[in-house]
Amino acid sequence: MWMKKEPRLHLPKVPARPGEEPDFSYVSVSAAGAVARPEIQTRARDMMSLSVDMVRVLDDQGEAQGPWNPHLDPADLQVGLRHMLLTRIYDDRMQRTQRAGKISFYMRSLGEEAVSVAACMALKPGDMLFPSYRNQGLHICRGLPLVEMMCQLLSNTHDMCKGRQLPVMYHSRAGNLFSISGNLATQFPQAVGWAMAAAIKGEDHLAASWLGEGSSAEADFHQALLFASVYQAPAILNVVNNQWAISTFQGYAGGEQRSFAGRGPGYGMPGIRVDGNDFLAVYAVTQWAAERARTGHGPTLIELVTYRAAAHSTSDDPARYRAKDDAQHWPLGDPIERLKRHLIKLGQWSEARHEKLVQELESLVAASWKEATGYGTMNEGPRLNADLMFEDVFKEIPEHLKRQQAQMRAEKGAKHG
C-alpha cells in the first residue's frame, strides 16, 4: 500500500522561515543595461530570453544603463518620485489610522510603488486600468484626490462606493480606473475583454491590468492570456511578483520551475521579466508593450520582480511565516531610494529638496485626512443613509427590495425609538 512507502510528492522550497537568515539566492538578477531591447514587431518566439533575464536600467551607483533607458526628462523623473513618495506616505498614514480604529482594514504597497507609478506614467489617460488591491500608486498617479480615496476607506458620506466595498477597493470612472474586486485575478480577463472591445471599435486605447504572482494560479489568469493571445488584444498584463501571497511563497504559484514571465511565450505572447523596483526599467518595458499594443502587435505579459516589504494587510502578521527584516536584504533595493539616488546623480535633486518634499506631502496627507474625516468616520460624524444599501443592486429598485427597504427603515425606527 502507498502508506507504507516514503511519500515522494515534490513540495516547493521556501528559502527562509522565521528564525532563519533571509535568503534571496533564488532570485536571478541581470546586470543593469545587459538585456537587449528588441524591435517592437519582433515575434514572441524570437525573444524568449526576455522572460528569463531581467530588464534593469538603474545600476547600483544610480546611473541609467543600456538600451532600455527611456531617457526621461528630469522633470518627469521628479514627478515619478513625487507620486511614489506620496503613495508611501499615504500608505503609512492610512495604516496608522487603521491601527487607531478609524478604518476597518488597510493594505500597503510598501516597496512596490514603482510597479504602479512608473507603469501609469508610461500609459495614456485614455488607457483603461484594471488594478488589483495593491495598486494605489495608479490612482495617485492618475490624480484621484487623496480626499476621495480616504472617503472610500472611511465608507463615509463622500465614499465613491456608497459604503458597499471594503477599504482600498477604489474606482474612478473619470480616471479610467476600473472597480477593484475583493476576489482574485478576476480583473485580468476583464481587461482583455476591454482591450478586445477597443479593437472591435477601432480605437487606439489599450487596457492594462495587474495581479500578484499568487493570483496567477487562478484560472482567470490563464484565460486572460489565452484570449489576449487568440485575439492579439491590445492589453498589457502585469504579474507583480512580490514573492508572497499572504503566507504562500511564489514557489507555490509555479515560480520555482519557471519565471512568471515565461508563461507569456507559452501562450504565444512576449513575456518580459523586469526589475520592479527600478522606476526606469518599469517605465521602459511598459512603454515598449504599449507601443506594441497600439501598433497591432498584440499583448505583452510583464513580470515585475519586487518584494512585499509590508504585511499582506492589517489582518496579517508576516513574522509568523517569513524571515525577520527580510525586506532589508532584498537584492533589488527600494524603488524610491533608487530613483532618488539617480536624480541626485543627475544633479536634479538633493537631500534637502527630498526632505522638503516629504514634509510637503505629509502635510498634504494630513490636511486631506482632516477634510475626509469631516465627511464622517466609522464611529463619528455624518453617516451614509442606509437606504443606499438597496440601490444599484439593479438599475431600478424592484418591488421586493422596496419592501425590504421599508422593513429596514421600520427596524431602525424601532431600534432608536
Add this chain to the structure above:
Amino acid sequence: MANMNMIQALNSAMDIMLGKDPSVVLMGEDIGYFGGVFRATEGLQRKYGEHRVLDTPIAEGGIIATAIGMSVNGLRPVAEIQFADYIYPGFDQIVSELARIRYRSAGDFHAPVTIRTPCGGGIRGGQTHSQSPEGIFTHVSGLKVVMPSNPYDAKGLLITSIEDDDPVVFFEPKRLYNGPFDGDPNKPAVPWSAHPKGQVDGGYYKVPLGKAEIVRQGSQVTLITYGTMVHVVTAAAAALKIDAEIIDLRSLVPLDVDTIVSSVKKTGRCVVAHEATRFSGFGAEILSIIQEECFWHLEAPIQRVTGWDTPYPHAFEWEYFPGQPRVMAALKTVMESA
C-alpha cells in the same frame, strides 16, 4: 472535557482524523506552515508533515479539482476554501463533478471530499468576506451541506463529514469562531468558555448529519435556524419572554424533517431564520416542507427572517444583518396572527 473555541474544536477534529486515518489529507491556501488565516489548522503540518497538510496555490478550482482526483485515488481530502466568498472559482468542479461522480459512474467511483469554508458576516468583511452561500449548494443534488453553531457540534460534525463517503460542504460561521454572538455588536464579546457548548470532548466523537438539535423546548412557537442565527433567535425570544422551541438544524442536507414537523405541529407557529439572502434562500425550502406537512396545524403564516437581497455592504453591516429587532418583529407578527 476541555474548553475550546470553535477554531480549536475544528483543529481537534482534524488532528484526530489525521492521526486515526492515514488517508486523510488537508489542503488549502495558507493552511500548512502558517496554520490558516483563521488558525484552524495551526500546528497540524508540523505534527503530520508536509505531505499530509498541503499548502496549495491560490486556485480554488484547482484545490477542489485535485481534491476530487486525490479522493478517487484513495485519499480523503479536507479542503479549506479560505472564505466562502472565494469558493466560486471551484463551482463547476463542485456542481458538475464532485456532486455527481458517484451518480454518473453508477457507484464505481466516489469522491469523499470535505470542503471546509468560513461564511457569514459580522466581522466588517464587506461584500467579499461576509456571504452565506449555503443555499446555492443545498440546491445541488449530491452534496451534503453542514453548518454548526457551536464548538461541540463543529468538532463532531466535522469528524462525521470527513468519514462520510459522500462530499460535504462544511460552512463555518466565522463570527462564532471565538464566541457565541447574539447579534448585538455593541455588547462585549462573550467567549465560548462561558457557554456549555464550549465544553468539548478532547477525543473522537461524532455528531450525526441529518439530525437537528432542539436547543430549547417550548410551546408557543417554533424557531428554525442554524449557524450564527441560533444565538440571535435565542436572545430575541428570551427578550420577548416567548416560550419558543428553538431548532438548530446543524445539517441542511440531509435535513431532519421529522424534528421540524413534530415541533411545528406542536406549536402551530413558526419563524425560519438565516443570515443568507431571502429570495430562493434555504428558508424557502423549510417553509415549503412545513406547508406540505403541517398546513392544518398552522395558526399563523410562517415568518422568514433573513439578510436582505443585496450584496453584504461594508458600511451597513448591522442594518443588513438579521439581528434581534428583525427576529422580534417576526415573532410578534407570528404570535399576533389569529
